Amino acid sequence: MPPPPDPAVLHGMPLFAGLEADALGDVVGQARSRLVPRGTAVFSQGEPAAAGHALIDGRVKIVQTGPDGQQVVLRFIGPGEMFGTLAIFTDGVYPADAVTVADCVELSWPAAAMTALMERHPAIARNALAIVGGRLREVQNRLREVSTERVERRIAHALLRLVRQAGRRVDAGVEINFPLSRQDVAEMTGSTLHTVSRTLSAWEAQGIVESGRQQVVIRKPHALVAIAEDLPAADRP
Amino acid sequence: MPPPPDPAVLHGMPLFAGLEADALGDVVGQARSRLVPRGTAVFSQGEPAAAGHALIDGRVKIVQTGPDGQQVVLRFIGPGEMFGTLAIFTDGVYPADAVTVADCVELSWPAAAMTALMERHPAIARNALAIVGGRLREVQNRLREVSTERVERRIAHALLRLVRQAGRRVDAGVEINFPLSRQDVAEMTGSTLHTVSRTLSAWEAQGIVESGRQQVVIRKPHALVAIAEDLPAADRP
DNA sequence: CGCACATTTGAGGATGTTCAAATGCCGTGG
DNA sequence: CCACGGCATTTGAACATCCTCAAATGTGCG
Numbered sequence: 001m002p003p004p005p006d007p008a009v010l011h012g013m014p015l016f017a018g019l020e021a022d023a024l025g026d027v028v029g030q031a032r033s034r035l036v037p038r039g040t041a042v043f044s045q046g047e048p049a050a051a052g053h054a055l056i057d058g059r060v061k062i063v064q065t066g067p068d069g070q071q072v073v074l075r076f077i078g079p080g081e082m083f084g085t086l087a088i089f090t091d092g093v094y095p096a097d098a099v100t101v102a103d104c105v106e107l108s109w110p111a112a113a114m115t116a117l118m119e120r121h122p123a124i125a126r127n128a129l130a131i132v133g134g135r136l137r138e139v140q141n142r143l144r145e146v147s148t149e150r151v152e153r154r155i156a157h158a159l160l161r162l163v164r165q166a167g168r169r170v171d172a173g174v175e176i177n178f179p180l181s182r183q184d185v186a187e188m189t190g191s192t193l194h195t196v197s198r199t200l201s202a203w204e205a206q207g208i209v210e211s212g213r214q215q216v217v218i219r220k221p222h223a224l225v226a227i228a229e230d231l232p233a234a235d236r237p
Numbered sequence: 238m239p240p241p242p243d244p245a246v247l248h249g250m251p252l253f254a255g256l257e258a259d260a261l262g263d264v265v266g267q268a269r270s271r272l273v274p275r276g277t278a279v280f281s282q283g284e285p286a287a288a289g290h291a292l293i294d295g296r297v298k299i300v301q302t303g304p305d306g307q308q309v310v311l312r313f314i315g316p317g318e319m320f321g322t323l324a325i326f327t328d329g330v331y332p333a334d335a336v337t338v339a340d341c342v343e344l345s346w347p348a349a350a351m352t353a354l355m356e357r358h359p360a361i362a363r364n365a366l367a368i369v370g371g372r373l374r375e376v377q378n379r380l381r382e383v384s385t386e387r388v389e390r391r392i393a394h395a396l397l398r399l400v401r402q403a404g405r406r407v408d409a410g411v412e413i414n415f416p417l418s419r420q421d422v423a424e425m426t427g428s429t430l431h432t433v434s435r436t437l438s439a440w441e442a443q444g445i446v447e448s449g450r451q452q453v454v455i456r457k458p459h460a461l462v463a464i465a466e467d468l469p470a471a472d473r474p
Numbered sequence: 475c476g477c478a479c480a481t482t483t484g485a486g487g488a489t490g491t492t493c494a495a496a497t498g499c500c501g502t503g504g
Numbered sequence: 505c506c507a508c509g510g511c512a513t514t515t516g517a518a519c520a521t522c523c524t525c526a527a528a529t530g531t532g533c534g
Contacts, residue, residue, distance in 0.1 A: 064377060068467065070385035074377055089363075090370040095377065118363070125362040126326075126355070132369045133327040139376045140301060140311055140332065146383045147427030148307035151490065182513065190384030195490060197514060213499060213512060230305065388522070419481065429523060434482060450480060450531060 013054060015082050015127050023121050030113040034106055042084070042098040042106065049087030049094050051108040055079055058104025059166070059178040063187070064096040073187040074139075076101075076178070078166055086132065088114050102178050146190045154189040155199050156228035159209075163218055172210060172217050179214035250291060252319050252364050260358050267350040271343055279321070279335040279343065286324030286331050288345040292316055295341025296403070296415040300424070301333040310424040311376075313338075313415070315403055323369065325351050339415050383427045391426040392436050393465035396446075400455055409447060409454050416451035 010016050010024055019027070033056070036042060042053060045065055060077040074096055077083045087094045088111045109117070118124045145154055159176070166177040182193040182200070189196070200216070203209045208224060210217045218224055226232070247253050247261055256264065270293070273279060279290060282302055297314040311333055314320045324331045325348045346354070355361045382391055396413070403414040419430040419437070426433070437453070440446045445461060447454045455461055463469070 064381055066381050066385055070381070072381040072384050074380075086370050086373060089366050090374065095374055119359075122356075122359045122362065125359065125366060129326045129362060129366050129369060132366060132373055133323050136323060136369055136373045136376065137327065137332055139373060139380060143311075143376055143380050143383065144301050144303050144307070144309040146380065147309050147424075148303055181511095187384075192491060193513080194492085194515085197512090198490095201514070211513095418479095430481080431483085431524085432522060434480095435522095438482070448481095 012080050013082070014080075014131055015054070015085075015124060017127055018123050019121060023123075026120065027109075027117055027124075030109050030117060031107040032109075034108065036100050036104040036106060038100050038103050040100050042100065042104075043094050045094055045097050047094050049084065049092050049111055051110050052082065052085035052088050052114045053098070053109075054082050054107045056105040056107060058100060058102045058106075060104060060106075061099050061101050061184070062096050063099065071187050072190070073184055075135075076162065076165065082131070085114070085128070089128070089132075101180075151189065151191050151195055152199055153228055153230060154191070155185060155196060156224050158185055158188045159216065159218060160221070160224055160228055162216075163221065167218075170217065173219035174221060175217045176215070180216055181214050249317050250319070251317075251368055252291070252322075252361060254364055255360050256358060260360075263357065264346075264354055264361075267346050267354060268344040269346075271345065273337050273341040273343060275337050275340050277337050279337065279341075280331050282331055282334050284331050286321065286329050286348055288347050289319065289322035289325050289351045290335070291319050291344045293342040293344060295337060295339045295343075297341060297343075298336050298338050298421070299333050300336060308424050309427070310421055312372075313399070313402065319368065322351065322365070326365070326369075338417075388426065388428050388432055389436055390465055390467060391428070392422060392433060393461050395422055395425045396453065396455065397458070397461055397465055399453075400458065404455075407454060410456035411458060412454045413452070417453055418451050 010028060016024060016027055031054075032051075036058070038058075042060060043050075045063075055077050057079050060083060062074040062077065062083060064072050064074055066072070077098075083098055084094060092111070118128070145157055149157070162176045162180070163174050167174040168177045169175075182196045185191075185196045186193045200209060200211050203224075204211060206223070208218070208220045210219055247265060253261060253264055268291075273295070275295075279297060280287075282300075292314050294316050297320060299311040299314065299320060301309050301311055303309070314335075320335055321331060329348070355365070382394055386394070399413045399417070400411050404411045405414045406412075419433045422428075422433045423430045437446060437448050440461075441448060443460070445455070445457045447456055
């Protein structure tokens, strides 16, 4: 049996914001914690949604696979974020795969417990609504990007989003805090790993990024913003 | 002052499913009804979200505009559907334009009334969660399509979605029940009106569709499905 | 009838994909 | 410790798709 979770971990999780201490205890009491090594599927597309999940530590990639095997990265989950809960509120089937891209610690609540908690604490339903609403907006924005922007801008947007979500200051600039392959970026932007590689190479030549095997450091975030916004690149080192 | 709405109109609106009769009365009591002629903006992107809306009759196009003016059609709203409610649950600003593409009758609830109703009747929050969750899925699927499929398949998918949503049997086949331009289809698929026109022309030559000014009739839905699924077109009239 | 707008169609060309092959990096097992 | 095998990445070349530009044609409304 995994260690019983500490109520403190729920702090800062938007889904449980505004709950009383005893309500939080109720929530924590229903949770299971688990260690998941890198490269493992937490759940898979098409499975019945047995549980809702929250990430305590690590990073999880949410990938949707189409009928012909084409994959799209829907999002990366960081500590404090929920995932796999949508299915519980809709048709009960996970709509995507969740794969750990680093060693992870996660909490999970059985689907029944999740819905029961929501009935007992209506604030959870309202929080969930705000969260899902926010994600809907995010995806709508990406839909617009993919529909109207060229590849280079989309890649810039994707990296900037990742920086916002998982950026860590290092002396060379800002580093994206988890292993990220060209293929991943391609699947985030509706492109190919070849094009992503070429684009990053070009940016590297201009000193905008530094990148290696599954790792990206942004040296000049402002330059990336200029590309994302399609502004003239008016800057020297 | 518009006519006081009849409680019957709420029947079949998923947002208010499972509510008691008196709760429904409460809901209806807060609503305003309004006639909106074709081509009018119900609300505009960037405005503070003053109200949530439900369509009783007609058709509304939800369009998002990017920083450079590029437009994307997020969805078409038909009778019985809600729209413009997302903003109330998130940041209070409409994320898109809503424009009538036919003469419409709509109900609306002031934002404050909407949230109050939700607090009074928790079932509404749960319904809303399921609805928003369903839309999130839909948009995620479209994101995958736009990211991985070629234009022809995307157009096929878009038309099929419209048929499901607003298809009407006519002797020639199935008609999409509201005025729909090539430009609209282009903005639904991340393409251009030129490409859409060419594609429809080609399909017309094959007897798959019949289309004219802002109007499309699908004569062979199965053929369209074959294109959407990328199957070999194995059929004769 | 004429104007505004929707649609069609052609030609040319850019963007990005596809195909192919080489190189580099990392952990594993000998 | 080093060699090996599996990935990840890079880069070149050819090509396909689809967009852009341009102009003509059709359709409905005022």
